[in-house]
Amino acid sequence: MTVSGIRGQKSDGETWIPVAVNDSGAIDVTLQDQHTQIVTMIAMNETGDITLDGDVAIDDYTFDLVAAHGVIVGDTIEFYEGTRFFQAGVITVATDTITLDVPFDFAFTAAGATGKKGSHEMAVNGSVTPVIFRVTSKYLQAGSRWDITTFAIAITDQTAMDDAKFGGISALARGVLFRVKDGIYKNLFVAKTNGDIFLGFDMAEYSLKAPAGFFGITAQKNIGGQSNLGVVVRLTAETSDEMQIIIQDDLTDLDHVHVFIAGSEVLD
Numbered sequence: 001m002t003v004s005g006i007r008g009q010k011s012d013g014e015t016w017i018p019v020a021v022n023d024s025g026a027i028d029v030t031l032q033d034q035h036t037q038i039v040t041m042i043a044m045n046e047t048g049d050i051t052l053d054g055d056v057a058i059d060d061y062t063f064d065l066v067a068a069h070g071v072i073v074g075d076t077i078e079f080y081e082g083t084r085f086f087q088a089g090v091i092t093v094a095t096d097t098i099t100l101d102v103p104f105d106f107a108f109t110a111a112g113a114t115g116k117k118g119s120h121e122m123a124v125n126g127s128v129t130p131v132i133f134r135v136t137s138k139y140l141q142a143g144s145r146w147d148i149t150t151f152a153i154a155i156t157d158q159t160a161m162d163d164a165k166f167g168g169i170s171a172l173a174r175g176v177l178f179r180v181k182d183g184i185y186k187n188l189f190v191a192k193t194n195g196d197i198f199l200g201f202d203m204a205e206y207s208l209k210a211p212a213g214f215f216g217i218t219a220q221k222n223i224g225g226q227s228n229l230g231v232v233v234r235l236t237a238e239t240s241d242e243m244q245i246i247i248q249d250d251l252t253d254l255d256h257v258h259v260f261i262a263g264s265e266v267l268d
Contacts, residue, residue: 037265039146041087042120042258043133043245044076050115052079052108053096059103065096069117076120080139081106081113083265114139122176122257126247133247135261138240148233148243148263149224151178153197156214156256161206163195167254168215174248176257180233182241189221202228214255224263232263 050071053064065071075090077100086108088100116139124131137146153176155161159168166172175192179185189200197219198204204219223229235241245259 036267037083039085039135039148039263039265040260041085041135042076042260043122043135043243044078044087044116044118044120045122045124045131045133046116046118048117050077050117052110052113052115055107055109056104057107058105061103062097062099063104065098065115067096069096071098071117074119074121075117078116078118078139079106079108079113080116081108082141083144084108085137085140120258122245122247122259123251123254124247125250125252127173127250131247133245133259134242135235136240136242137235137237138242140237142238144237145266146235146263147224147266148235148261150220150222150262151243152218152220152260152262153191153201154216154218154256154258154260155254156207156216157254158214161194161215161217163198164193166191166193166249167217167251167257169251169253172249176251177244177246177248179244179246180242181244182233182235183239234266 048070050069051066053066056063071077071090071093073090073093077088077090077098079086084106086104086106088102090098091101092099120133122131122133135148137144155167157168161168164171166176172192175190175196177190178188180188191197191200194206194217197217201219201221204217207214207216207218209215224232233243235243243261247257251257
């Protein structure tokens with residue numbers, strides 16, 4: 001409750017405004033969710049640049065790229081312009097005309113958009129040369145910042161899983177490394193087994209194929225909020241920050257490995 005009388009004051013320019021405090025001596029505060037842009041992306045291994053050959057419109061599934069783009073079916077593509085970003089999967093390629101699995105949600109322009117291609121499939125061989133997958137704000141306009149609060153991993157395989165394996169394969173030698181690059185490099189977590197995933201993530205569970213299909217494991221790590229780590233991973237455009245997932249072993253015997261990252265845009 002709020003007690004009568006004034007125990008504190010705050011300054012608003014030259015006007016002094018009385019502030020009521022509760023019976024514990026604290027100011028009552030109402031928390032309200034912010035209304036900035038939501039950030040949801042699948043971590044991608046970037047393999048090259050792509051360039052729009054003409055502007056796109058909201059709800060377009062099909063668009064044109066400048067020739068020699070090298071995009072193939074199954075690729076992931078990304079576009080950035082101003083503070084807006086877009087990610088989608090490629091389902092058909094007809095020379096330079098590309099069709100996506102989701103429609104554009106912003107009218108990107110050929111003159112202003114930065115385009116990237118790559119793959120979000122982490123079932124790759126990183127045992128000789130580690131393969132880096134990332135989520136980044138570095139292609140947005142200067143001053144753009146994202147706060148990453150959650151990341152999740154999903155693994156599917158046709159082999160039964162247990163805590164001593166990674167997915168359905170043997171335990172890894174080096175593991176899958178979660179790392180932040182934001183002016184400095186900071187290793188957050190490495191998983192060599194499914195047991196490591198259960199220990200390092202907040203929520204994890206096996207998916208048993210019933211009556212048919214694939215075995216799986218899904219796990220989610222929440223870092224933001226006082227009930228979790230109490231911090232966020234802040235990605236700033238002008239310092240080329242990235243949230244990285246590094247594959248350091250041969251995962252090609254798994255069917256699929258994906259990492260999903262979520263957070264929000266930061267406005268002062």
